[in-house]
Amino acid sequence: MASSADRGGEAPAQGGHRLERDVFRQLIETAPDALVIIDRLGRIVLVNAQTERLFGYDREDLLGQSIEILIPGRFRAQHALHRVGYFKTPRARAMGSGLELSGLRRDGTEFPVEISLAPLETEDGVLISSAIRDVSERKRAEAEVRLVSDRLLSAVESIQDMLALYDAERRMVLCNSAFRSLFARGVEGAIVGRTIEEILDGSLRAGLFETGGEPTSAFRKRCLDYHANPVGTLELQTSDGRALRVTNRRTLEGGIVSTIWDITDDVRKEKELQTARALAEAASSAKSEFLSSMSHELRTPLNSILGFAQLLQRDRKSPLTERQLERLEHVLKGGEHLLRLIDDILDLSRIETGRMTTSLEPVRVAEVLAEVKSTLAPMASRAGITLVVGAVPEQAGEVMADRTRFAQILINYGSNAIKYGRPGGTATLEVKGHDPKLVRVSVSDDGIGIPVEHQSKIFEPFQRAGQETGPIEGTGIGLTITKRLAELMGGSVGFESVAGKGSEFWIDLPRPVALVEQEAAPHATESSGAPSPLAAEGGASYRVVYIEDNPSNIAFMRELMADFDRVALVTVPTAEVGIEVVRDTQPHVVIMDINLPGMSGYEATKKLRSWPETSHIPVIALSAAAMVADRTRVADAGFYRYLTKPVRVSELMETLEELFSGSGTQQLPQ
Numbered sequence: 102m103a104s105s106a107d108r109g110g111e112a113p114a115q116g117g118h119r120l121e122r123d124v125f126r127q128l129i130e131t132a133p134d135a136l137v138i139i140d141r142l143g144r145i146v147l148v149n150a151q152t153e154r155l156f157g158y159d160r161e162d163l164l165g166q167s168i169e170i171l172i173p174g175r176f177r178a179q180h181a182l183h184r185v186g187y188f189k190t191p192r193a194r195a196m197g198s199g200l201e202l203s204g205l206r207r208d209g210t211e212f213p214v215e216i217s218l219a220p221l222e223t224e225d226g227v228l229i230s231s232a233i234r235d236v237s238e239r240k241r242a243e244a245e246v247r248l249v250s251d252r253l254l255s256a257v258e259s260i261q262d263m264l265a266l267y268d269a270e271r272r273m274v275l276c277n278s279a280f281r282s283l284f285a286r287g288v289e290g291a292i293v294g295r296t297i298e299e300i301l302d303g304s305l306r307a308g309l310f311e312t313g314g315e316p317t318s319a320f321r322k323r324c325l326d327y328h329a330n331p332v333g334t335l336e337l338q339t340s341d342g343r344a345l346r347v348t349n350r351r352t353l354e355g356g357i358v359s360t361i362w363d364i365t366d367d368v369r370k371e372k373e374l375q376t377a378r379a380l381a382e383a384a385s386s387a388k389s390e391f392l393s394s395m396s397h398e399l400r401t402p403l404n405s406i407l408g409f410a411q412l413l414q415r416d417r418k419s420p421l422t423e424r425q426l427e428r429l430e431h432v433l434k435g436g437e438h439l440l441r442l443i444d445d446i447l448d449l450s451r452i453e454t455g456r457m458t459t460s461l462e463p464v465r466v467a468e469v470l471a472e473v474k475s476t477l478a479p480m481a482s483r484a485g486i487t488l489v490v491g492a493v494p495e496q497a498g499e500v501m502a503d504r505t506r507f508a509q510i511l512i513n514y515g516s517n518a519i520k521y522g523r524p525g526g527t528a529t530l531e532v533k534g535h536d537p538k539l540v541r542v543s544v545s546d547d548g549i550g551i552p553v554e555h556q557s558k559i560f561e562p563f564q565r566a567g568q569e570t571g572p573i574e575g576t577g578i579g580l581t582i583t584k585r586l587a588e589l590m591g592g593s594v595g596f597e598s599v600a601g602k603g604s605e606f607w608i609d610l611p612r613p614v615a616l617v618e619q620e621a622a623p624h625a626t627e628s629s630g631a632p633s634p635l636a637a638e639g640g641a642s643y644r645v646v647y648i649e650d651n652p653s654n655i656a657f658m659r660e661l662m663a664d665f666d667r668v669a670l671v672t673v674p675t676a677e678v679g680i681e682v683v684r685d686t687q688p689h690v691v692i693m694d695i696n697l698p699g700m701s702g703y704e705a706t707k708k709l710r711s712w713p714e715t716s717h718i719p720v721i722a723l724s725a726a727a728m729v730a731d732r733t734r735v736a737d738a739g740f741y742r743y744l745t746k747p748v749r750v751s752e753l754m755e756t757l758e759e760l761f762s763g764s765g766t767q768q769l770p771q
């Protein structure tokens with residue numbers, strides 16, 4: 102056609118035609134596609150500049166050549182046939198739609214093309230124009246997209262959990278086979294392209310879900326609401342017993358990615374764990390209850406053992422021989438040891454069941470240290486250990502603590518320092534540290550120390566750090582109690598120890614917040630109590646009413662008082678009767694058991710305090726429950742003193758003496 106165009110250029114001039122020709126030529130030359138025009142025989146009659154560029158030929162090389170020169174050899178025969186066919190019914194259309202078409206460059210390389218064909222009516226007959234576009238770039242991009250999407254699909258497929266993607270119109274875009282295997286049962290045909298409503302309704306019809314009594318409409322609404330507003334997770338139950346957790350997240354395009362986990366195993370494990378935990382808790386609390394009531398039960402016979410042993414020891418009417426006294430000493434020592442064990446176990450079980458209460462108040466450290474020193478002194482001297490108490494710096498004068506428990510902790514530390522000390526060594530109690538909020542009280546020794554491998558466990562119950570088989574008595578619960586008590590009081594404990602060199606244990610307790618000296622709270626054990634009603638009575642006998650229901654305790658008290666000729670003891674088994682007896686007989690002292698059937702010792706004492714006829718009569722509480730909670734109630738009840746069982750005879754005697762002597766001039770009649 103180039104030739105015909107040229108010829109056209111030489112045609113008789115007419116300005117309009119020339120202009121048209123020029124414009125067309127330029128249009129053809131600048132077209133982005135390669136334009137090739139062929140005649141009925143398939144010969145190239147016109148090409149543009151883009152054809153030269155695309156196929157690597159010069160125009161002259163192409164004109165007059167068969168069009169098949171631009172086609173890879175293997176397609177040529179086929180192409181020639183099609184070409185002939187096309188000339189029979191020529192119309193504008195894309196060539197070989199659905200086929201991958203290729204062009205052949207002069208250098209023999211191929212490239213993908215897209216071709217559109219159109220017939221041209223000319224004076225010389227029908228020609229065919231083909232616009233050829235190089236689509237290598239597009240094909241490459243498409244292949245890349247395909248690769249990315251294939252990778253994505255195989256990643257999605259490889260996920261074991263169910264996964265589905267919905268578009269903003271709530272239609273499924275893709276899902277993996279795990280998802281399909283559950284939901285396809287409810288959907289006929291392809292699942293992709295279905296809306297969430299269609300998939301859900303299909304699943305409901307197929308009975309895939311166990312709605313657990315929830316009406317289907319409510320269940321459906323819950324699921325669709327979650328799809329619309331995916332906050333948190335949605336838990337479902339399948340009818341074959343699986344537990345599923347759905348997590349939906351919104352995509353940037355406003356669609357939803359839905360992940361469904363099968364949590365059947367987790368749910369089962371969680372349930373098993375809960376059951377196991379409940380069982381363990383029940384067992385642990387049963388154990389603590391058992392220990393607690395057992396210890397209580399053990400204390401009662403121990404009362405008799407220790408009480409009567411003390412009576413024998415002090416029996417003036419028929420004194421024991423030296424030998425008997427020595428043996429009795431063993432009974433008492435064993436009994437006291439047993440008592441300490443029981444108290445420890447009781448403490449531990451109280452702490453574990455959360456029944457241990459502490460009453461915090463500002464406590465003077467020096468006073469507690471002095472108290473602890475006097476308690477430990479006999480033990481230290483028996484062990485040949487020097488007990489040293491350091492001076493307490495003024496600024497560390499007070500801590501917030503439960504006085505009794507604070508002392509108990511230091512006694513624990515101190516008795517360990519003595520037990521695990523070496524004869525001739527030293528145990529030192531002192532205040533250390535400069536923390537403005539805390540006071541550290543440390544107990545150090547130069548004893549056997551604790552091997553490193555045992556150090557991590559010594560605050561755990563029943564851990565004896567290698568002493569299990571040694572000669573030193575212990576249970577391994579002292580430090581556990583110490584740590585828990587310290588924590589109950591808002592404090593903490595710690596230690597350092599070097600095997601063979603010694604140990605240092607400490608407790609950190611908070612200082613009182615208020616700087617003002619607190620008024621000492623009235624405390625039953627320190628209260629001034631009622632003035633002794635006996636001061637003026639000279640040699641008269643003293644009436645004591647003992648309210649107690651336990652026969653062995655009654656027998657013990659009878660025996661004890663029988664030693665004192667001028668004490669008249671009346672025993673009453675219930676508080677209800679007891680207080681009436683007190684009102685009628687106006688005794689000098691009442692000894693009150695706390696755990697009585699019916700009215701308790703507290704209530705009875707309160708009553709006595711409130712009646713004008715009895716309010717002046719001192720009441721000594723005697724209780725097996727050495728509980729701190731009890732002690733706080735002591736103040737309310739208004740006891741003169743609170744003593745714990747097993748009765749320490751000397752303690753009871755001192756108290757009675759104090760009461761009977763009043764101004765100190767009278768002595769307990771003997």
Ligand code: ADP
Nearest residue numbers: 517518521550565566568575576577578579580
């Ligand atoms: P125990 O009744 O055995 O003394 P504790 O709970 O008081 O129980 O102490 C636990 C263990 O820690 C002890 O058995 C002992 O091995 C070790 N221990 C505690 N205090 C000291 C100390 N001051 N020196 C050496 N060892 C100690």
